Amino acid sequence: EHGYANRTLYINLDNSFVQSKPVAQKMKDLFTGGRGFAMWLLWNAVADGTAWDDPSNELIITGGPIGGITAYPGSGKATVVTISPLTHAIIDSNGGGYFGPYLKFAGWDALEIQGKADKDVIIFIDGDNGRVTVEEAPLEPVDTHLVNRMITEIYGKNDRERRGISVVSAGQAAEHIPMCGLNISYWDARRQEVRIKQAARGGAGSVLRDKKIKAIVVRFTDMGGDANGCAKPELVRKAGARINSELTRFDASQNDMRGTGTPYLVEIMNRFDLLPCKNFRFGADPDALKVAGEVWKAMYDRRGPDGCWYGCTMACAHGVPGVKLRTGPYQGECVFVDGPEYETLGALSSNLSIFDPQNLLELNFYCDTYGIDTISVGDSIAFAMECYEIGILNPEMTGGMELTWGNADVALELLHQMARGEGFGLIVGQGVRFMKKYFVEKYGADPALMQDIGMEIKGMEISEYMSKESLAQQGGYALASKGAQHDEAWLTFMELVHKQIPTFETKAEALHYFPMWRTWFSLHGLCKLPWNDITPESNKTAREPGKVPEHVENYTWLYEGVTGKPTNIDEIILASERVYNLQRLFNLRLGYGTRQWDYPPYRLMGPATVAEYESRAERYDGQLKEVVGYDPTGRTTEEKMAALREYKEKQYDLLIDAVYQRRGWSKNGIPTLDTVRRLGIDFPDVVALIAKNY
Numbered sequence: 001e002h003g004y005a006n007r008t009l010y011i012n013l014d015n016s017f018v019q020s021k022p023v024a025q026k027m028k029d030l031f032t033g034g035r036g037f038a039m040w041l042l043w044n045a046v047a048d049g050t051a052w053d054d055p056s057n058e059l060i061i062t063g064g065p066i067g068g069i070t071a072y073p074g075s076g077k078a079t080v081v082t083i084s085p086l087t088h089a090i091i092d093s094n095g096g097g098y099f100g101p102y103l104k105f106a107g108w109d110a111l112e113i114q115g116k117a118d119k120d121v122i123i124f125i126d127g128d129n130g131r132v133t134v135e136e137a138p139l140e141p142v143d144t145h146l147v148n149r150m151i152t153e154i155y156g157k158n159d160r161e162r163r164g165i166s167v168v169s170a171g172q173a174a175e176h177i178p179m180c181g182l183n184i185s186y187w188d189a190r191r192q193e194v195r196i197k198q199a200a201r202g203g204a205g206s207v208l209r210d211k212k213i214k215a216i217v218v219r220f221t222d223m224g225g226d227a228n229g230c231a232k233p234e235l236v237r238k239a240g241a242r243i244n245s246e247l248t249r250f251d252a253s254q255n256d257m258r259g260t261g262t263p264y265l266v267e268i269m270n271r272f273d274l275l276p277c278k279n280f281r282f283g284a285d286p287d288a289l290k291v292a293g294e295v296w297k298a299m300y301d302r303r304g305p306d307g308c309w310y311g312c313t314m315a316c317a318h319g320v321p322g323v324k325l326r327t328g329p330y331q332g333e334c335v336f337v338d339g340p341e342y343e344t345l346g347a348l349s350s351n352l353s354i355f356d357p358q359n360l361l362e363l364n365f366y367c368d369t370y371g372i373d374t375i376s377v378g379d380s381i382a383f384a385m386e387c388y389e390i391g392i393l394n395p396e397m398t399g400g401m402e403l404t405w406g407n408a409d410v411a412l413e414l415l416h417q418m419a420r421g422e423g424f425g426l427i428v429g430q431g432v433r434f435m436k437k438y439f440v441e442k443y444g445a446d447p448a449l450m451q452d453i454g455m456e457i458k459g460m461e462i463s464e465y466m467s468k469e470s471l472a473q474q475g476g477y478a479l480a481s482k483g484a485q486h487d488e489a490w491l492t493f494m495e496l497v498h499k500q501i502p503t504f505e506t507k508a509e510a511l512h513y514f515p516m517w518r519t520w521f522s523l524h525g526l527c528k529l530p531w532n533d534i535t536p537e538s539n540k541t542a543r544e545p546g547k548v549p550e551h552v553e554n555y556t557w558l559y560e561g562v563t564g565k566p567t568n569i570d571e572i573i574l575a576s577e578r579v580y581n582l583q584r585l586f587n588l589r590l591g592y593g594t595r596q597w598d599y600p601p602y603r604l605m606g607p608a609t610v611a612e613y614e615s616r617a618e619r620y621d622g623q624l625k626e627v628v629g630y631d632p633t634g635r636t637t638e639e640k641m642a643a644l645r646e647y648k649e650k651q652y653d654l655l656i657d658a659v660y661q662r663r664g665w666s667k668n669g670i671p672t673l674d675t676v677r678r679l680g681i682d683f684p685d686v687v688a689l690i691a692k693n694y
C-alpha cells in the first residue's frame, strides 16, 4: 500500500528467531510510521522500569511512509528508538545513509531487535529474495571506516549490488561507554567508496554492541520504478519542484547549506554571543573565526557534497580528503574525513578552546570511527577540563594528563582511551551525569556546583547553543523528550531578535507547535533541515491571515501525494501529539517523565560563576535594574548573582507551568486523562499508569 510495506520485522537474538508481523490499520491511524511505530512496538515489548541492557530492551530502526521518495530533499532518514544507556529513558535519534528507505523497499516498515546473541552476529536483510538471516560475524574488531566497507564488499559482489546496500554498525568505543551512536553507510558509486552518516545521540550504538550485533545489512538492488508506490506522484513532484526551485535561488544567500553546510553557523553564533565556550561559560571567543565556515569550505572535496539520500538538493554534508593523522592506530595515514558539522565544532572546538582545523578534523575522524557522539563527548571533556581548572581534578586522578583548555593532544588521547576501554577516558566517556556524581563521591566536589556546571539534562549532554538570555530556548532544551537536544525547538532568534514570543502564552505555544512539527518529520523518515532553510519566497504566505505558509503546505502535499489521503496542519499536529505524549508516558514508566526531570543546569539560565557574571557585567546589571527591579549599585557580584538567579528560576517555573497547560499535562508534567482521551491513546495500561502517578 502507498508508502507502507505493511509489515514489521521482529528478530530475537536469544535464539535467532525471525518473525514477520502485520501492520494493522489502527497502528497506522494512531502512530503513522517511523518513530511512532517504533515507540508503539517498544511500548508493548518491555516492562515498567526495564534497564537498557536487559535482553528485553529492543533496538528499533524505522524509515517512514514518506521516506524514500527522491523528488523532495531530505527524504531518506532512518530513526532509531531504544532505552538509552546514557539517559536510561527513551531515546530517538535519526541518521541519513539510505538504511531507512532500503529497509522499506526490502519489505519492512520497522526492524525490531530483541534479546542478545552469544557471539558477534551480522543480521542480513535481503530485499532481493525476501530472506532474513542471522549470521556469525566473520570479522575481528575493526573500526567503522573499515568495517562498513568490508561488509559492503562481502554482501555486494559488483557495483550494482553495492549501490543497493546500506550497513548499520557501531564503533569500538560502543563496547565501553554509553554515548555511542549508530554508523549508517551507503555505497557512493561516484567516489567508489563507502560514506557514513551517524544517528549519534543517546547511545543506540552501545545497545547494538550489547546485543552483540556487529552489523545490520540491508540489500535492495531493484531500483527501477517507484518503490514507494506513491498514490499521487504528480503532487509529490509539485512539492519537490517548488522547494527545489527556491533552494536553487536562495540557499547561497540564505544559509549556504549547499556550499558551506552547517559550519556557516559558527560565525553567526559567535556574533550573537551564542557559541558555547569553555563549558558554556561564555558565548563568544576571539579565535572562533579560525573555525568559521569559510575555513572549511576551502578544504572541501572538489568532487562535491554528498547528501544523505538521492535527490537531496540541499546536500549539506561536505568531506575533507587527504587528512594526515598524527595520533592513534592510524597515525601517519591520509584519510577522508567528514567535514565537521556546526554541533561538532561547538562541542570540540569553542567549548574546549581548540581552534586548529587539523586537530579538529582528527578529533572528528576518531569520533566517527570509534562511533562516539561528538556533542556528548565534547561537553564531557569540557566539564572535565573545567573541573581540572578549578582543582577538583589533578594529574594524579587523570593518569598524568593535563586537562587544560585547548589541549588537543589530551582530547585525542581521551578518545583513544574510550575506544580501548581504559584510563581516565573511560570515566569521561560515561558522560556528564555520571561524572558529577563520581566527582562528588570520590573527590569531594561540591554537589551544588557540579549541578550548576554539569551541562546535561535528563542525562543527555546539551547541544551547542547558549541560552542564558532566551527563556524559550531554555524550555526548548529542558522540555525535550529525549534530553537536551536543540532539534525539538530552536527559539532563540524568534524570542530575542524577532520578538515574536514575548509572553508566557506565546512561548508555550511555540514550545508546543515546533516540537510537534519536528516529531512529524521523524514519523515519516524526513530531514528537518529543508524546513530550516525557509526562504523569503516560501514564507511569504505566513503574513497573510488564514493562509498556510508554502513550506507547511509542501508537507501536506507530500503526505497526500504518497499516501493518497488529504491532510492539513491540524491533523499533522495531532498525529505528532499522539507519539509525543506516548513517549512522555513511556519515560514515566521507566521512572522519568515528571517535572523534576525538566530542569536545566543553572549555567544554561544564567551566570553560574563570578567570572561569567563579570564577563557580561554591564548586561546583567542592566537586566537586574530594568527587568528585575533590583538596584545593583554597591552590591557585590555574589549578591547580584543571587538576585538574578532567584528571578530567572522563577521565570523558568512559570514557563513550564504555561507549557504543561498548553500541552494538556498536569502541574507535575504528566499527560492528563482528558489529553490521552482526546488523542485516542487511552489504552487501559495508559489510564492505569496515569492513575498510579496522580
Ligand code: SF4
Binding pocket: 073, 074, 075, 076, 096, 306, 307, 308, 309, 312, 313, 314, 315, 316, 317, 527, 528, 529, 530
Ligand atoms: Fe542529509 Fe543535509 Fe539533505 Fe538533511 S539536508 S537529508 S542532513 S544532506
